[in-house]
Amino acid sequence: MTTLPExxxxxxxxxxxxxxxxxxxxxxxxxxxxxxxxxLITYLILVLLGVIMALPFVWMVSxxxxxxxxxxxxxxxxxxxxxxxRNFIDALTILGHPVHLYVWNTLVIAVLGVVGVAxxxxxxxxxxxxxxxxxxxxxxxxxxxxxxxxFAVTMVPQFILYQRIGWLDTxxxxxxxxxxxxxxxxxxxxxFFLTIPRELDEAARIDGASNLRIYWNIILPLxxxxxxxxxxxxxxxxxxxxxxxxxxxxxxKNWTLALFLASFQGYMQQPRWNLLMAASTVLVLPVLILxxxxxxxxxxxIVLTGLKG
Amino acid sequence: MRQTIEGYxxxxxxxxxxxxxxxxxxAASFVMSFFNWRLxxxxxxxxxxxxxxxxxADPLFGQSLQVTxxxxxxxxxxxxxxxxxxxxxLNQRVRLLPFFRTVFYLPAVVSGVAVAVxxxxxxxxxxxxxxxxxxxxxxxxxxxxxxxxWALPAIIFMSLWTVGGTMITxxxxxxxxxxxxxxxxxxxxxxxxxxFWHITLPMLSPVIFFNLVLGIIVGFQxxxxxxxxxxxxxxxxxxxxxxxxxxxxxxxLKMGYASALAWVLFLIILVITIAQLKLSxxxxxxxxxxxRA
Numbered sequence: 250m251t252t253l254p255e256x257x258x259x260x261x262x263x264x265x266x267x268x269x270x271x272x273x274x275x276x277x278x279x280x281x282x283x284x285x286x287x288x289l290i291t292y293l294i295l296v297l298l299g300v301i302m303a304l305p306f307v308w309m310v311s312x313x314x315x316x317x318x319x320x321x322x323x324x325x326x327x328x329x330x331x332x333x334x335r336n337f338i339d340a341l342t343i344l345g346h347p348v349h350l351y352v353w354n355t356l357v358i359a360v361l362g363v364v365g366v367a368x369x370x371x372x373x374x375x376x377x378x379x380x381x382x383x384x385x386x387x388x389x390x391x392x393x394x395x396x397x398x399x400f401a402v403t404m405v406p407q408f409i410l411y412q413r414i415g416w417l418d419t420x421x422x423x424x425x426x427x428x429x430x431x432x433x434x435x436x437x438x439x440x441f442f443l444t445i446p447r448e449l450d451e452a453a454r455i456d457g458a459s460n461l462r463i464y465w466n467i468i469l470p471l472x473x474x475x476x477x478x479x480x481x482x483x484x485x486x487x488x489x490x491x492x493x494x495x496x497x498x499x500x501x502k503n504w505t506l507a508l509f510l511a512s513f514q515g516y517m518q519q520p521r522w523n524l525l526m527a528a529s530t531v532l533v534l535p536v537l538i539l540x541x542x543x544x545x546x547x548x549x550x551i552v553l554t555g556l557k558g
Numbered sequence: 559m560r561q562t563i564e565g566y567x568x569x570x571x572x573x574x575x576x577x578x579x580x581x582x583x584x585a586a587s588f589v590m591s592f593f594n595w596r597l598x599x600x601x602x603x604x605x606x607x608x609x610x611x612x613x614x615a616d617p618l619f620g621q622s623l624q625v626t627x628x629x630x631x632x633x634x635x636x637x638x639x640x641x642x643x644x645x646x647x648l649n650q651r652v653r654l655l656p657f658f659r660t661v662f663y664l665p666a667v668v669s670g671v672a673v674a675v676x677x678x679x680x681x682x683x684x685x686x687x688x689x690x691x692x693x694x695x696x697x698x699x700x701x702x703x704x705x706x707x708w709a710l711p712a713i714i715f716m717s718l719w720t721v722g723g724t725m726i727t728x729x730x731x732x733x734x735x736x737x738x739x740x741x742x743x744x745x746x747x748x749x750x751x752x753x754f755w756h757i758t759l760p761m762l763s764p765v766i767f768f769n770l771v772l773g774i775i776v777g778f779q780x781x782x783x784x785x786x787x788x789x790x791x792x793x794x795x796x797x798x799x800x801x802x803x804x805x806x807x808x809x810x811l812k813m814g815y816a817s818a819l820a821w822v823l824f825l826i827i828l829v830i831t832i833a834q835l836k837l838s839x840x841x842x843x844x845x846x847x848x849x850r851a
Contacts, residue, residue: 404820429579
């Protein structure tokens with residue numbers, strides 16, 4: 250018996266058929282037919298929604314490949330001919346921006362941010378998951394509480410601090426804070442560490458291993474999936490982030506790809522949508538590829554944080 | 559004793575980071591909110607003037623708060639409902655489940671500037687795909703982002719495209735509901751609707767609650783869409799609070815006023831979150847989680 254919810258798609262007429270012999274509220278003779286019909290409707294909705302969800306991506310790539318003239322054709326064409334691959338080159342070069350630098354900058358910020366947040370958060374998470382000390386649980390509540398704090402509150406003082414110490418227009422404000430652990434990742438890793446049997450630590454401790462050793466040689470190797478999840482989430486976060494780089498980075502040579510795309514329209518009197526979409530595709534593609542190869546980790550990470558919250 | 563020292567050593571990165579990048583900035587922000595500080599000049603103490611000005615001299619404060627509240631009140635429940643709907647569809651033992659799950663989740667991964675630029679193009683009044691599709695049904699679509707009435711609904715609608723993360727938490731929770739509960743209910747003659755209201759929803763309530771709290775916190779900080787797609791316009795119809803705060807701080811260089819705005823936002827989020835925690839005792843069902851732990 251499937252556990253379908255009663256959806257609007259359930260035809261009311263079937264309920265009127267209600268003859269006396271009933272199974273689970275449905276007339277017995279029509280139950281098989283009804284189930285088949287329901288499955289059909291479920292699949293129809295799934296396919297329809299799937300198409301709708303995928304359509305913006307298709308539209309993005311289709312526009313990115315259009316010659317200028319076709320962008321303005323009404324009705325719009327989904328499959329432009331010819332495909333103008335040059336749009337991708339134009340999108341990255343037309344403004345004369347050093348896009349290769351933006352790629353490099355984004356990668357440097359993302360990779361250093363990821364390494365720092367994974368190392369520091371796992372260290373902190375180990376302390377919260379495995380060691381007993383007074384005030385631990387209260388401090389963990391503070392960790393969770395900071396997730397509630399809007400970035401707007403700390404943004405202005407941090408900006409002024411970095412201005413004073415000469416960090417503005419460098420990558421440091423975008424990287425260094427992440428070397429001190431991030432609440433979300435501490436939380437995620439702690440949840441994962443709690444699932445690792447304590448007997449493993451105890452055995453190592455009897456053999457004379459220190460906590461640092463247990464952390465490094467036992468917990469971390471067993472936590473590769475969780476660490477990968479953290480790395481992916483952090484990478485995507487840095488890759489997509491707009492607000493903080495917008496505030497911190499001013500000179501063009503320090504820009505990230507997100508800043509480049511954000512400024513793209515401003516530089517053109519008439520937005521050239523095919524080039525904009527080509528640039529968007531370039532920004533989106535690495536994340537999509539990353540996602541396709543690491544889907545399971547993404548999903549596990551979300552489940553880990555979402556369920557026991 | 560050794561354990562205590564070691565424990566604090568392990569969490570010391572977070573403690574130092576918390577003091578440097580959270581506690582001190584929060585305190586500084588609070589102090590700054592009582593100053594008039596245009597960054598280039600020395601700060602001048604003005605007492606509660608910034609807070610008073612918000613309510614008496616700055617119509618954009620009210621406007622941006624209203625825009626953001628509408629967004630949170632409308633978009634967050636819609637997002638949860640849509641995510642739950644998708645999750646329940648996927649929970650029908652469908653074939654190709656990983657395929658559909660990927661398709662539904664994909665937009666959530668790429669959120670950010672690219673999504674905002676893409677939707678700006680989808681919403682283009684003449685050339686956009688959305689109005690083109692409306693034309694297939696003989697509907698003349700509105701001007702969306704350039705229309706004061708439609709710009710905010712457009713941003714709300716677009717937020718439904720990126721509910722994939724929420725959907726996956728719901729799907730995992732649905733799969734965790736023991737089947738015997740449904741079987742017992744069926745023996746008692748419960749229909750589909752009763753099972754949904756009396757089993758599915760209560761069993762999901764911790765996840766719904768988690769996503770509701772998080773969704774509201776994130777919703778209040780909506781920035782990228784407004785910054786990229788509308789710059790707050792037209793006629794400030796999409797002047798989100800976070801965008802207005804950003805403009806005050808980094809365009810008008812009113813650091814003190816921006817800090818006061820930030821504190822009001824913080825208090826609003828704090829009050830709403832605490833209220834939700836208190837109210838949650840009435841509707842969030844935790845017995846199962848406790849029994850399992």
